[in-house]
Amino acid sequence: MRALLLTVALLAPLPAFAQDASRGREIAENGAGDIAPCASCHGMDGRGVGAAQFPRLDGQHPSYLLKQLNDYAGEARRNEIMTPIAQALSEADRQAVAAWYGAQRFGEATTDPRPSELGERLVMQGDQSRGLQACVNCHGPEAAGLPPLFPRISGQHAEYAQAQFQAWREGARRNDVAGVMREISGRLSEAESAEISAYLEGLRSR
Amino acid sequence: MARTLPKKDIVFVGFGFTAAVIARELRESGLSIVGLERGRPRDTVPDFQGPSMHDELGFAVRHGLMQDVAKETVTVRNTPDQHALPMRQLGSFLPGTDLGGAGVHWNGQTFRFQAADFELRSHHERRYGRDFVPEELTIRDWGLTYAELEPSYDRFEKLLGISGKAGNLNGQLQPGGNQHEAPRSSEYPNPPTAPAYLGAIFAKAAMELGYSPFQVPSANLTRAYTNPEGVRLEPCMVCGYCERFGCEHFAKSSPQTTVLPALREQPNFELRTHAHVLRVNLSEDRRHATGVTYVDVNTGEELIQPAEIVVLSAFAYNNARLMLLSGIGTPYDPATGEGQVGRNYCYQTMSAVTLFFDEDVNLNQFMGAGALGTVIDDYSGDNFDHTGLGFVGGAYIAAYTTGARPIEFHPVPPGTPRWGAAWKQAVARHYNHTGGLQCHGQSNARRGNYVSLDPTYRDAYGQPLARITFDFPENDLRMSRFVTDRAVEIARRMGARQIVAAPRTAPWSVVPYQTTHNTGGAIMGADPTETAVNRFGQSWNVPNVFVTGAALFPQNATYNPTDTVGALAYWTAAALKDQYLRAPGRPLVPA
Numbered sequence A: 001m002r003a004l005l006l007t008v009a010l011l012a013p014l015p016a017f018a019q020d021a022s023r024g025r026e027i028a029e030n031g032a033g034d035i036a037p038c039a040s041c042h043g044m045d046g047r048g049v050g051a052a053q054f055p056r057l058d059g060q061h062p063s064y065l066l067k068q069l070n071d072y073a074g075e076a077r078r079n080e081i082m083t084p085i086a087q088a089l090s091e092a093d094r095q096a097v098a099a100w101y102g103a104q105r106f107g108e109a110t111t112d113p114r115p116s117e118l119g120e121r122l123v124m125q126g127d128q129s130r131g132l133q134a135c136v137n138c139h140g141p142e143a144a145g146l147p148p149l150f151p152r153i154s155g156q157h158a159e160y161a162q163a164q165f166q167a168w169r170e171g172a173r174r175n176d177v178a179g180v181m182r183e184i185s186g187r188l189s190e191a192e193s194a195e196i197s198a199y200l201e202g203l204r205s206r
Numbered sequence B: 001m002a003r004t005l006p007k008k009d010i011v012f013v014g015f016g017f018t019a020a021v022i023a024r025e026l027r028e029s030g031l032s033i034v035g036l037e038r039g040r041p042r043d044t045v046p047d048f049q050g051p052s053m054h055d056e057l058g059f060a061v062r063h064g065l066m067q068d069v070a071k072e073t074v075t076v077r078n079t080p081d082q083h084a085l086p087m088r089q090l091g092s093f094l095p096g097t098d099l100g101g102a103g104v105h106w107n108g109q110t111f112r113f114q115a116a117d118f119e120l121r122s123h124h125e126r127r128y129g130r131d132f133v134p135e136e137l138t139i140r141d142w143g144l145t146y147a148e149l150e151p152s153y154d155r156f157e158k159l160l161g162i163s164g165k166a167g168n169l170n171g172q173l174q175p176g177g178n179q180h181e182a183p184r185s186s187e188y189p190n191p192p193t194a195p196a197y198l199g200a201i202f203a204k205a206a207m208e209l210g211y212s213p214f215q216v217p218s219a220n221l222t223r224a225y226t227n228p229e230g231v232r233l234e235p236c237m238v239c240g241y242c243e244r245f246g247c248e249h250f251a252k253s254s255p256q257t258t259v260l261p262a263l264r265e266q267p268n269f270e271l272r273t274h275a276h277v278l279r280v281n282l283s284e285d286r287r288h289a290t291g292v293t294y295v296d297v298n299t300g301e302e303l304i305q306p307a308e309i310v311v312l313s314a315f316a317y318n319n320a321r322l323m324l325l326s327g328i329g330t331p332y333d334p335a336t337g338e339g340q341v342g343r344n345y346c347y348q349t350m351s352a353v354t355l356f357f358d359e360d361v362n363l364n365q366f367m368g369a370g371a372l373g374t375v376i377d378d379y380s381g382d383n384f385d386h387t388g389l390g391f392v393g394g395a396y397i398a399a400y401t402t403g404a405r406p407i408e409f410h411p412v413p414p415g416t417p418r419w420g421a422a423w424k425q426a427v428a429r430h431y432n433h434t435g436g437l438q439c440h441g442q443s444n445a446r447r448g449n450y451v452s453l454d455p456t457y458r459d460a461y462g463q464p465l466a467r468i469t470f471d472f473p474e475n476d477l478r479m480s481r482f483v484t485d486r487a488v489e490i491a492r493r494m495g496a497r498q499i500v501a502a503p504r505t506a507p508w509s510v511v512p513y514q515t516t517h518n519t520g521g522a523i524m525g526a527d528p529t530e531t532a533v534n535r536f537g538q539s540w541n542v543p544n545v546f547v548t549g550a551a552l553f554p555q556n557a558t559y560n561p562t563d564t565v566g567a568l569a570y571w572t573a574a575a576l577k578d579q580y581l582r583a584p585g586r587p588l589v590p591a
């Protein structure tokens, strides 16, 4: 079944994002119905707020953003803030706002580089002794994302990334294809995932 | 003068799947084990890494992971009256090198052979009469039955974590699986792959024509899996860089991802890489092996490794060559049809049908995996009535989606200019709308096809190269035409706008790539004068020498060999453990 999901996800045609950009901007700026403007947390440029665990959306592919909104709405990814927001948006509005944020160029780094021998090794190379492959094998060169399935993880706020590792370990986030991130999180200690998250936030990539 | 090393109980020549499986099975035997591999050591981390592993030019075109033909190659010719020449670039087949062998860069299409394949001659004589098998064919029984091998198939598939759907569980047909397969004792350890789009339209058309399509059993895993050795594999990401590449995801079963991690922890096991074996050393009466001589490739030093048991696990024709170089058994002579070693070299009879679709059919085949395919088994082996057809054997018809990589995949219809603007336009038009059906066919033995030592050409160590004499038997060409016609009927039903069929034609050539399914040369059987080894893979002449791999096949069946190669490794390991070690040095089958 998981494999089926994987292939179906891969084979699904990408929705036509382009024409919805103005509606997307409208939602980001002013919200929709009772929903607060996305920008109040993620910013108009999509750069989020690290300390509050509001993730960066800039530089992320619209297909990935749309998948996350759909998953929040369908509860495969449970979150107190985002689930009600996604549920309140119509399918068309989710597409429109994913298109808007997906079109925001990846902005500047939010922190100085944070060199880490461990972070670099696990992200770029992996660890044979525990059968852990490099993050870049899926997340693309420099961890800059490999659309449509694999999000950019370089530059992401460390507090948010670390919270995701937690969510996968606890099963609150269950929307990863074939359970890959749950599997990987289970093999990283909390200290390691924290160090990787910090390293990734400082990682400069396109 | 070669330096002699401390004695070991058992030495393996070459360290791919077969050696790894047997060495692991001997963990509690008390034997001291050494594996000698001519190539370098390598592992998923750090050797197979994205994005550098996705270098199509380096690995698919320039064969970065394969044997270096500047050091060692084979010479080839079609018939015994020709002068053989060295294969100076790899083409038709891509032999592996380095730790793990070809199991690192294989596709992972994992089929069992049919019960009838193991009794090929007697089965045909029983079903169709004594005169049915064409005179040119020297096909034989294996001296081993499917039922005997079944438990070993089961173990190998669980080691690899094969993703598939059983079609026949203990004689009960199962919907969704292969309706023609021989009975299996258990379900595959992981669920089948989901069809790609090409496979889905193939399945629909095949079903409409009355066939029974199913998903190819795959060693690209569909979910995370811990095998019975406690080794963990991960799900395949369908990245399209599988055949000819090492998998960066721990998602393709290879010696590295299934058994080497366990073997490394095994106290009685030692691995030496960069160790190129020259020959097996024999006692003066040539009835007992005393060990092997090898070269440390890094230093050039020659070393003697004494051993009580020698296992030749160096891949198909390499095993026959090592036997010939060492003087084990009598060389086969095609003029008289006599001799043990070198005979019944076979291959795979491949043909293809290309389907050009309209532009609204988007196949997106860049999302692929080595064993991602949908297949029918209705025309394999003797699964259909051959009365009046004039040939023995068959082929499976499959729609594979393995990657459509940018350098090598640029299908254009016949008549398209070979370069320039018109060619570019045609590639752009057809790239995402063109698929292929593959007819993966049986290869029958015939008298003139064999492996011998080349009288002229030598390798980097001064030893005669293996000489392959091979052409497709008339029988196999007739089979290929018949099954390719069936594939064309399916292609029509799939709605292709233009269909180009390419049944197999002679002569066999070293280009283009066909398969690395070379078989025979050290075949098993019941007759000690006409086979190299007995039904356990033990040399008739030198009973402390065992042979593994596709070299043992008396002829090649419809299917890819590795499931059977792996099953035979478990079979030989059991014979070693449970029988041979009780009375070492004795033949397990009286000659």
Ligand SMILES: Cc1cc2nc3c(=O)[nH]c(=O)nc-3n(C[C@H](O)[C@H](O)[C@H](O)COP(=O)(O)OP(=O)(O)OC[C@H]3O[C@@H](n4cnc5c(N)ncnc54)[C@H](O)[C@@H]3O)c2cc1C
Pocket (backbone or CB within 6 Å): B013, B014, B015, B016, B017, B018, B019, B036, B037, B038, B039, B094, B095, B096, B097, B098, B099, B100, B101, B102, B103, B104, B105, B106, B107, B108, B109, B110, B111, B243, B244, B275, B276, B277, B278, B313, B314, B315, B316, B318, B370, B371, B516, B517, B548, B549, B550, B560, B561, B562, B563, B565
């Ligand atoms: C591109 C490709 C795709 C394939 N796809 C499939 C598939 O989909 N399905 C399938 O069933 N099969 C497939 N195969 C075949 C499969 O890879 C082989 O059947 C399998 O790997 C054979 O295992 P082995 O242990 O017998 O030999 P190998 O894996 O070849 O191992 C033999 C080892 O011996 C070493 N060696 C050789 N000579 C010496 C010497 N003199 N001294 C020391 N070491 C030596 C070699 O370096 C090598 O490492 C494919 C092969 C290739 C190349």
